[in-house]
Amino acid sequence: MDDSNFEDFKPRFGASTVCMQADIMGxxxxxxxxNGPIDTQGANKAGQFFQLCDQANLPIIFLNNTTGFMVGKEYEQAGMVKHGSKMIQAVSNVRVPKITLYIGASFGAGNYAMGGISYAPDLLFSWPNATTGVMAGQSAARTMSTVAKVRAERTGKTIEQEAIDEQEAKIEALFSRQEDVYFTSGRCLDHGVIDPRDTRRVLGFALDTVLESRQRDLQPNAFGVARL
Incomplete structure (x- = not known):
């Protein structure tokens, strides 16, 4: 941010989700x-912030480090689904440029809400330590173990702990390999891995690029191309 100046948006509401207005390279x-899961208040705040940026014609930069939306009875009763859907609806419909940067974890629906590749950001970059996927490998392994145990109980079967441990190890290894930044970037799921030290320069260039692109009208070809 230029001169480290910024305007924080609702800093004491949904504090784990930080929203601000600032200048980068002018x-x-x-x-x-x-920095962690998105809770009910954070999702509510983010949805409103996206709307305000859209109204003010401000490009939005997403700094991803989230394992997804909070889960559990407490959060569901507090309206996690409602507020989470508002956040995703807002990020889906904003008309301003979106620039996404994976700086840590980016998993599950949190990836969607934070301008992931499926929500068509104008530009998306990753740090070398970034990880992304449906969920973290350890979480996926534990989830599948729970499913296997419940299924065994319902059918009156027994399941060996050794088999559970073997399944968890395989799932965790598979997910861990596929969530690696070079695995995802190598499959064109971002626009490149950048050195964290170059982040400010890259974001400045990205802002210049996306804003200039909005000022240009492409002229479509109105003639056929002959086979040569």
Whole structure:
């Protein structure tokens, strides 16, 4: 941020989701970042922030470090599904440029809400330590173990702990390999892995690029191309 100046948006509401307005290389923009799961208040705040950025014609920069939306009875009763869907609806419909940067974890629906590749950001970059996927390998392994145990109990069968441990190891290894940044980037699921030290320069270039692109009207070809 230019001169380390920024305007924090609702800093004491949904504090784990940080929203702010700032300038990068002289370009005004909105910035959203997180450091952990997105809770009910964070999703509510983010949805409103996206709307305000869209109304003010401010590009949005997403700094991804989230394992997804919070789960559990407490959060469901607090409206996690409602507020989470509002956040995803907002990020789906904003008309301003979106620039996404994976700086840590980016899993599950949190990836969607934070401008992941499926939500068509204008540009998306990753740090070398970034990981992304449906869920983390350890979480996936534990989930499948729970499913296997419940199924065994319902059918009156027994399941050996050794088999559970073997299944967990295989699932965790598979997910861990596929969530690696070079695995995902190698499959064109971002626009490149950048050195964290170059982040400010890359974001400045990205802002210049996306804003200039909005000022250009492409002229489509109106003639056929002969076979040569």
């Amino acid at each position: 370009r005004a923009c909105g910035i959203i970042g997180n």
